[in-house]
Amino acid sequence: MSSLLLGILWGVAGVLVIAGGAVIGVWWERKVAGHIQLRYGPQQIGPAGSLQMLADVPKLLFKEDIVPSGADRPLFKWAPLMAFAPVAAAMAVIPFAAGWAPFDTSVGVLFFLAVPSLEVVAILVAAWAQRNSYAAIGGLRAASQMIAYEVPRTLAVAPLVLLAGSLRPTEVVAAWRWWWLPLLAIAFVVYLIASIAEMNRGPFDLPEAESELVAGYFADYSGMRWAIFMMAEYGAVITASLFAAATFLGAGWPFSGALGVVALVVKTSVLVTIVMWTKWTLPRVRQDQLLRFCWVVLVPATLVQLAIVGVVLPWM
Amino acid sequence: MVTEELTLNIGPSHPSTHGVCRLLVRLDGEIVTHVEPIIGHLHRGIEKMAENRTYLQVVPLTDRLDYVGSMYANWAYCRAVERLAGIRVPERAEYIRVIVCELQRIASHMMGIGSSAADTGATSAFLYAFAQRDLVIDLFEELCGARLTYNYVRPGGVSFDLPDGWVERCRAFTAQHPKAMLEIDGFFFGNAIARARLKGVGVLDPDAAVAWGVSGPSARGSGVDWDLRRDDPYSVYPRFDFDVPIGSNGDAFDRARVRLWECIESCRIIDQALDQLEPGPIMADGLPRLLAPRPGDAYDHIESARGSLGVYLVSDGSPRPYRMKVRSPAFCNLAVLPLIAVGHTLSDLLVILGSLDPVFGEVDR
Numbered sequence: 126m127s128s129l130l131l132g133i134l135w136g137v138a139g140v141l142v143i144a145g146g147a148v149i150g151v152w153w154e155r156k157v158a159g160h161i162q163l164r165y166g167p168q169q170i171g172p173a174g175s176l177q178m179l180a181d182v183p184k185l186l187f188k189e190d191i192v193p194s195g196a197d198r199p200l201f202k203w204a205p206l207m208a209f210a211p212v213a214a215a216m217a218v219i220p221f222a223a224g225w226a227p228f229d230t231s232v233g234v235l236f237f238l239a240v241p242s243l244e245v246v247a248i249l250v251a252a253w254a255q256r257n258s259y260a261a262i263g264g265l266r267a268a269s270q271m272i273a274y275e276v277p278r279t280l281a282v283a284p285l286v287l288l289a290g291s292l293r294p295t296e297v298v299a300a301w302r303w304w305w306l307p308l309l310a311i312a313f314v315v316y317l318i319a320s321i322a323e324m325n326r327g328p329f330d331l332p333e334a335e336s337e338l339v340a341g342y343f344a345d346y347s348g349m350r351w352a353i354f355m356m357a358e359y360g361a362v363i364t365a366s367l368f369a370a371a372t373f374l375g376a377g378w379p380f381s382g383a384l385g386v387v388a389l390v391v392k393t394s395v396l397v398t399i400v401m402w403t404k405w406t407l408p409r410v411r412q413d414q415l416l417r418f419c420w421v422v423l424v425p426a427t428l429v430q431l432a433i434v435g436v437v438l439p440w441m
Numbered sequence: 442m443v444t445e446e447l448t449l450n451i452g453p454s455h456p457s458t459h460g461v462c463r464l465l466v467r468l469d470g471e472i473v474t475h476v477e478p479i480i481g482h483l484h485r486g487i488e489k490m491a492e493n494r495t496y497l498q499v500v501p502l503t504d505r506l507d508y509v510g511s512m513y514a515n516w517a518y519c520r521a522v523e524r525l526a527g528i529r530v531p532e533r534a535e536y537i538r539v540i541v542c543e544l545q546r547i548a549s550h551m552m553g554i555g556s557s558a559a560d561t562g563a564t565s566a567f568l569y570a571f572a573q574r575d576l577v578i579d580l581f582e583e584l585c586g587a588r589l590t591y592n593y594v595r596p597g598g599v600s601f602d603l604p605d606g607w608v609e610r611c612r613a614f615t616a617q618h619p620k621a622m623l624e625i626d627g628f629f630f631g632n633a634i635a636r637a638r639l640k641g642v643g644v645l646d647p648d649a650a651v652a653w654g655v656s657g658p659s660a661r662g663s664g665v666d667w668d669l670r671r672d673d674p675y676s677v678y679p680r681f682d683f684d685v686p687i688g689s690n691g692d693a694f695d696r697a698r699v700r701l702w703e704c705i706e707s708c709r710i711i712d713q714a715l716d717q718l719e720p721g722p723i724m725a726d727g728l729p730r731l732l733a734p735r736p737g738d739a740y741d742h743i744e745s746a747r748g749s750l751g752v753y754l755v756s757d758g759s760p761r762p763y764r765m766k767v768r769s770p771a772f773c774n775l776a777v778l779p780l781i782a783v784g785h786t787l788s789d790l791l792v793i794l795g796s797l798d799p800v801f802g803e804v805d806r
Contacts, residue, residue: 162568258449262471262787327562328634331788408634409562411788412471 135227139216147359148178154401161405188348193255196345200254205346205353207247212360215241219364220294220371222385233294234286237368238279241323241361245271248332251354252342263341266412267332271323273419278319280427281312284434285372288441294372301375308437311430313373315423317399320369322415324361327404331412366396446474449787453482457560457791460801462775464794471786476779480772483805491765496522496596496732499762503752504590506767507803509552512538512545513745514752514767514803515594520675521752522596525739526732533721534598535677540611540714541584541593542743543707547618548577549746550700553658553798557697558629560795561638566629573621576614583607596732598724608715615708622704630698639694643781643793646691653780654773657748658699659797663691669744681713693796700798733760747771747798771803 152167152175159166167174192201218233220226230236245268252264286292288309289300306313322329333341340346343354370376370392377385410418451457451464461482467475487506491499503514516538523530530538555570578588585593585601593600629635650660660667668685670678686702688695734756742751748770755764774797782793 162565163572258447405565407563408632408638410634411638411786414637
């Protein structure tokens with residue numbers, strides 16, 4: 126019973142972390158985008174516009190929840206939650222500090238790679254339920270893209286597992302040494318790129334390509350249901366960055382204890398900023414270019430990385 | 442496995458149709474098998490309305506043709522009226538017309554380049570272009586009070602003389618503009634993804650361009666070396682030294698990049714025009730209150746930002762045009778879309794449409 130209670134508690138905590146992260150993330154992204162585009166971004170509400178979301182969230186809450194007449198109602202209504210749940214679940218296995226993760230399991234790394242990919246089901250459901258051609262195209266693009274980029278993403282994490290000799294995230298953190306940074310540079314870059322594609326963000330935001338598909342798979346969503354999709358997207362950005370900061374960049378290194386947590390948060394923020402910076406700088410690739418880039422560049426790069434680690438491993 | 446073609450209506454209200462245009466598209470997966478621009482959503486009957494207005498009252502209507510480059514339609518119409526009524530335009534007015542129209546070319550091309558960027562998802566490059574456009578619009582606002590529909594070029598001259606300090610501010614603009622263009626050239630046209638998205642997409646071969654009546658940067662991108670400013674000189678253009686940039690591949694990349702280089706050439710023209718500008722009247726002397734040209738017809742055309750913009754006027758001797766017809770470059774350029782877009786992907790279709798830079802006010806009239 127108590128474990129169930131604890132689970133619920135952690136679940137609520139995880140959702141709150143993602144929601145809070147999304148609120149800060151949206152503000153930060155608007156600032157980053159603004160400054161890249163010779164503007165200021167939000168300025169009026171709170172210092173540097175930081176309380177902008179206090180105005181935006183109620184606006185979303187009070188918006189009419191429209192279900193298109195041709196839509197499959199139950200699927201349409203449940204799809205946003207189906208998209209959000211896997212992202213929140215992935216939060217559970219992230220090693221926040223040395224030797225501690227909310228849900229410390231021996232297959233944590235696998236869990237982290239596998240569970241967020243369930244989002245693709247939610248996106249397909251959302252796309253199909255709307256009965257909208259744009260959404261359908263967006264959903265199919267998302268499916269092909271997310272499934273394709275699973276491969277380099279998983280292969281990029283494999284060297285970590287090899288070096289640590291464990292699939293338990295806390296053990297990966299414990300085994301981490303600073304020289305993994307140069308050794309796993311290729312894997313880290315591939316992981317970052319594949320994660321950006323996995324979370325459908327620019328330059329790989331084809332499923333929601335504004336200039337072609339208007340809003341892609343959530344074209345007909347409004348108000349809070351749309352916001353939950355956005356939250357899932359921000360959640361994916363945050364969890365992927367957290368995971369990279371914790372495993373590739375050595376969690377709290379070079380500090381420990383409370384300072385270590387600060388270091389982890391700083392590293393995560395830097396990665397999140399890089400993700401935003403990329404989106405607002407680069408044009409969008411085309412579907413065939415996207416898939417070719419995955420199979421011709423990223424996958425071979427991770428195989429090279431695996432070979433390098435394979436050579437180093439016997440000397441450890 | 443059974444597959445079906447998907448019929449998709451893009452527009453009339455869509456972020457990438459650059460106005461009110463509907464594209465009827467049939468898709469095989471992502472590949473476009475059929476595309477048909479359905480125009481007329483923005484038809485206001487400007488040519489018909491002109492028949493019920495005096496010659497001066499038609500000028501504001503021409504503003505609404507190509508609303509991204511209102512000065513051109515003003516000028517093309519006024520040239521036709523001047524030819525019809527035999528009005529001689531003072532030299533200063535001709536210089537001012539050249540200056541504002543070259544500024545207009547820059548403002549319009551910023552929209553063209555910006556939409557090529559926005560269509561490929563580079564929203565930041567779009568805003569960099571728009572920042573430059575805004576500087577031009579500020580100059581226009583100072584000049585005539587309007588930011589979009591200027592009603593500035595009038596039969597016989599222009600409506601206002603240059604305000605104090607305007608020449609210096611214009612020089613300041615042309616001094617910084619080429620640098621800004623080179624910056625956009627570097628970070629957008631030099632970007633690997635942008636090159637991959639624009640190169641080899643929507644190739645229009647020069648013969649087809651001529652056969653379909655494509656003109657302006659869209660034709661020059663294919664290597665058609667034709668520019669009315671040089672090849673059928675009008676106004677004071679023969680007094681300026683400028684080059685006509687042309688592309689070689691005829692793809693979306695060349696069309697967009699020709700626009701970028703044209704902006705730099707426009708700066709050269711503006712600088713020379715400002716140097717040669719001398720004080721004098723800005724409106725022809727002895728114009729009657731109500732123009733009523735002798736019966737007859739006249740056609741005149743200028744090089745607008747989109748291509749050869751012509752206006753044909755027929756007079757029956759009354760103070761109202763008997764008939765007005767606009768030869769719209771945007772309309773002719775748009776017609777070529779099905780020819781060059783079929784076989785490309787849906788993403789490319791909108792990039793190709795953007796690279797033709799249509800303005801639907803002028804297409805639908």
